[in-house]
Amino acid sequence: MSTRLVLLGPPGAGKGTQAVRIAERLGIPAISTGDIFRANIKGGTPLGKTVQEYTSRGALVPDSVTNEMVRDRLAQDDAADGFLLDGYPRNVAQVGELDAILADAGLSLDLAIEITADPDVVVARLLKRAEIEGREDDTEDVVRHRLDVYAQETAPIAHVYADRGLLAQVDGIGDVDAVTERLVAAIGAPSAG
Ligand code: B4P
Numbered sequence: 001m002s003t004r005l006v007l008l009g010p011p012g013a014g015k016g017t018q019a020v021r022i023a024e025r026l027g028i029p030a031i032s033t034g035d036i037f038r039a040n041i042k043g044g045t046p047l048g049k050t051v052q053e054y055t056s057r058g059a060l061v062p063d064s065v066t067n068e069m070v071r072d073r074l075a076q077d078d079a080a081d082g083f084l085l086d087g088y089p090r091n092v093a094q095v096g097e098l099d100a101i102l103a104d105a106g107l108s109l110d111l112a113i114e115i116t117a118d119p120d121v122v123v124a125r126l127l128k129r130a131e132i133e134g135r136e137d138d139t140e141d142v143v144r145h146r147l148d149v150y151a152q153e154t155a156p157i158a159h160v161y162a163d164r165g166l167l168a169q170v171d172g173i174g175d176v177d178a179v180t181e182r183l184v185a186a187i188g189a190p191s192a193g
């Protein structure tokens with residue numbers, strides 16, 4: 001099975017939570033740009049030092065950095081038969097870069113799935129996570145800023161994929177298992193979105 005998927009959704013909608021579950025179910029890697037950035041920050045790598053000033057205030061990391069990182073990651077063997085991208089693309093320019101990466105390999109995207117969630121619900125979830133994990137971008141001010149960035153930069157992507165007939169929307173409110181089943185159903189029946 002070849003499955004090339006993109007997972008969209010505001011911060012706290014459940015992208016990271018669901019990406020791991022869906023990828024395991026489909027036997028493809030979940031590739032989270034946010035996780036890669038955090039691992040590099042934790043490891044004190046040059047990439048980590050470059051991106052921390054952006055991630056800590058909830059701003060997007062510059063495309064020049066993010067695009068190259070994703071191109072390298074998608075070239076790895078485990079992504080040859082499919083992948084689930086979590087948190088990329090995040091603006092219209094990154095959509096163009098992903099198109100180019102796939103076209104260079106003679107491939108195309110199968111589906112973009114947008115997990116939807118009310119802003120008040122996602123803020124509450126992220127503040128709860130802050131208590132547990134202490135992520136520096138989970139303070140209320142930074143979370144609100146990340147939501148603004150999502151509305152301005154990332155939400156338009158959903159329209160781009162909808163125009164291509166590649167968008168499915170899934171309600172991210174409710175039990176984690178229930179959301180997973182909605183996603184699985186959407187992947188099996190893309191036209192339902
Ligand atoms: P991300 O790591 O993508 O952060 P996120 O949008 O907050 O999503 P995350 O996956 O962590 O949270 P989730 O909704 O799963 O990005 C972090 C930063 O990296 C960005 O701000 C930016 O600076 C940078 N970045 C990343 N990608 C980039 C790109 N392409 N270009 C430029 N910059 C980029 O989960 C949130 C919480 O909700 C969890 O605690 C979870 O347990 C809980 N939850 C999930 N589902 C739930 C449910 N159904 N019910 C109750 N709680 C639930």
